Amino acid sequence: MLPEPTVERLSRYRRVLRDLHEQGQTHVFSHDLAELAHSNPAQVRRDVMLIGHTGSPAKGYRVKDLRKAIAKVIEDPSLNRAIVVGLGNLGRAVVDYFGNHHPRFTVAAAFDVDPEKVGSDNGVVPAYDMEKLEEVIEETGIKIAILTIPAAATQAVADRLYPLGVTGIVNFAPVPLKAPKNVFVEQVDIAATWEKVAYFARRRRTPRKNS
Amino acid sequence: MLPEPTVERLSRYRRVLRDLHEQGQTHVFSHDLAELAHSNPAQVRRDVMLIGHTGSPAKGYRVKDLRKAIAKVIEDPSLNRAIVVGLGNLGRAVVDYFGNHHPRFTVAAAFDVDPEKVGSDNGVVPAYDMEKLEEVIEETGIKIAILTIPAAATQAVADRLYPLGVTGIVNFAPVPLKAPKNVFVEQVDIAATWEKVAYFARRRRTPRKNS
DNA sequence: AAGTGTGAACCCCTTCACAGCA
DNA sequence: TGCTGTGAAGGGGTTCACACTT
Numbered sequence: 241m242l243p244e245p246t247v248e249r250l251s252r253y254r255r256v257l258r259d260l261h262e263q264g265q266t267h268v269f270s271h272d273l274a275e276l277a278h279s280n281p282a283q284v285r286r287d288v289m290l291i292g293h294t295g296s297p298a299k300g301y302r303v304k305d306l307r308k309a310i311a312k313v314i315e316d317p318s319l320n321r322a323i324v325v326g327l328g329n330l331g332r333a334v335v336d337y338f339g340n341h342h343p344r345f346t347v348a349a350a351f352d353v354d355p356e357k358v359g360s361d362n363g364v365v366p367a368y369d370m371e372k373l374e375e376v377i378e379e380t381g382i383k384i385a386i387l388t389i390p391a392a393a394t395q396a397v398a399d400r401l402y403p404l405g406v407t408g409i410v411n412f413a414p415v416p417l418k419a420p421k422n423v424f425v426e427q428v429d430i431a432a433t434w435e436k437v438a439y440f441a442r443r444r445r446t447p448r449k450n451s
Numbered sequence: 452m453l454p455e456p457t458v459e460r461l462s463r464y465r466r467v468l469r470d471l472h473e474q475g476q477t478h479v480f481s482h483d484l485a486e487l488a489h490s491n492p493a494q495v496r497r498d499v500m501l502i503g504h505t506g507s508p509a510k511g512y513r514v515k516d517l518r519k520a521i522a523k524v525i526e527d528p529s530l531n532r533a534i535v536v537g538l539g540n541l542g543r544a545v546v547d548y549f550g551n552h553h554p555r556f557t558v559a560a561a562f563d564v565d566p567e568k569v570g571s572d573n574g575v576v577p578a579y580d581m582e583k584l585e586e587v588i589e590e591t592g593i594k595i596a597i598l599t600i601p602a603a604a605t606q607a608v609a610d611r612l613y614p615l616g617v618t619g620i621v622n623f624a625p626v627p628l629k630a631p632k633n634v635f636v637e638q639v640d641i642a643a644t645w646e647k648v649a650y651f652a653r654r655r656r657t658p659r660k661n662s
Numbered sequence: 663a664a665g666t667g668t669g670a671a672c673c674c675c676t677t678c679a680c681a682g683c684a
Numbered sequence: 685t686g687c688t689g690t691g692a693a694g695g696g697g698t699t700c701a702c703a704c705t706t
Contacts, residue, residue: 241654242650243696243697244647244651244697245697245698246697247646247647247650247651248643248647251643251646251647252643255625269664269665269666270665270666271665277627278627280698280699281665281666282698282699282700282701283697283698283699285665285666285667285668286667286668286697286698286699288666288667289666289667289668294666294667295665295666295667296665296666296705296706297664297665297666297667297704297705297706298664298665298666298705298706299665299706300665300666301666314646314650316649316650316653319649319652319653320649322645328544329543329544329547330541330544330548332540332544333539333540333541333543333544334641336540337540337541337641338642342642344642345642345645383652384645384648384649384652386645407652407653408648408649408651408652410641410644410645410648414466416463416488416489418489423652424648424651424652425648426644426647426648428639428641428644430545430548430621431549431553431555431556432459432462432463433621433637433639434533434556434595434597434621435458435462435525436455436458436459436462436637437595437619437620437621437635437636437637438525438527438530438531438595438619439453439458439525439527440455440458440619440635441530441594441595441618441619441634441635442527442530442618443452454674454675456675456676457675480686480687480688481687481688482687491676491677492687492688493676493677493678493679494675494676494677496687496688496689496690497675497676497677497689497690499688499689500688500689500690505688505689506687506688506689507683507684507687507688508682508683508684508686508687508688508689509683509684509686509687509688510684510687511687511688512688
């Protein structure tokens with residue numbers, strides 16, 4: 241099991257490596273990759289070590305091989321589809337962003353209580369009434385859910401998702417979610433983020449070396 | 452300077468304390484606050500200690516006083532206004548969420564290159580052409596910016612913001628932003644978050660004890 | 663000469679555990 | 685008795701520093 245910060249960095253390295261590949265670069269040194277991904281050379285080498293990949297002192301890392309090595313560790317095609325619950329502005333933003341054109345992730349279905357929004361999608365992603373939640377998840381076997389619903393409704397929806405085999409949740413509501421041990425929840429709380437940024441902006445603190 | 456995780460938790464405690472206050476609770480014990488904010492008692496006591504506040508063994512913490520103490524540390528009215536750059540779906544979601552009714556934060560202005568979107572707002576927040584960026588920021592003295600624009604345009608916009616005195620940025624584009632030392636940048640990368648959730652959902656790892 | 667791989671040191675946050683107090 | 689305040693221990697990720705390789 242990799243440390244959480246390492247997974248985040250690998251995700252960034254990957255994006256950088258894809259760009260390098262498209263530019264025809266075949267090799268990178270740790271310090272170059274570090275520069276491009278806002279990390280540092282020692283950290284890059286440590287992260288690469290953790291996924292069991294190696295480079296050469298003469299040429300650095302082979303872009304192609306490192307990409308493959310990272311993909312092997314952090315990619316799982318069965319988790320590249322998710323549902324979005326809640327079709328407010330934020331939900332629609334997520335649906336539009338991932339709906340079809342994203343290279344790796346797909347929103348396979350969306351849900352809302354409001355019948356107005358259900359079925360009125362722009363054709364990118366099928367939208368269902370909340371009642372269909374169980375049915376659709378069971379049919380598709382989706383394991384990732386993105387929750388963009390009001391705080392008050394979030395825990396109740398989450399509780400419906402757990403028994404359906406959902407094991408990963410991205411929660412945009414400003415409420416810490418109770419979840420079983422085997423479910424991983426990530427909070428994305430824009431107000432809390434703002435508050436944090438305000439605090440450190442005031443103190444003029446240096447941003448984390450990585451991130 | 453408080454540790455970053457502590458600031459995040461204080462933000463959560465604060466929300467819980469507001470609820471408790473509304474329910475008429477006058478005191479809380481560390482273990483109750485911990486329960487409600489998904490932390491733990493020792494952590495709560497340590498965090499409270501870090502902001503120089505104290506409670507009593509008999510009654511715990513006075514809700515009113517603790518709220519005040521946290522506010523004193525993490526709140527700064529001059530940083531409660533921000534601009535939003537980019538009025539795509541995501542930008543509009545942010546504008547709508549904070550536009551007027553949020554208790555503490557306000558989006559004071561929004562910008563977009565697309566003349567279609569400029570001025571066509573729902574009246575909640577004034578929308579300007581990107582050209583007005585310098586003018587509006589200088590007039591309002593706003594120091595926080597929320598960037599919801601395409602990755603390719605992000606760095607260029609950020610580079611315009613730095614000399615205007617912007618010291619805090621929330622960046623939704625999937626690009627690590629280069630910033631001067633005195634500017635605090637927080638990335639909110641939904642694809643990266645998804646990737647992380649997928650990784651740990653697969654491993655069935657327990658979520659961070661805090662978060 | 664320059665870069666990788668990695669043990670070990672380091673740092674920082676979290677958790678323990680207990681003295682002190684109501 | 686039960687909870688707070690906090691020194692000290694613990695744990696985990698980051699950085700150092702250097703042997704090894706080309």
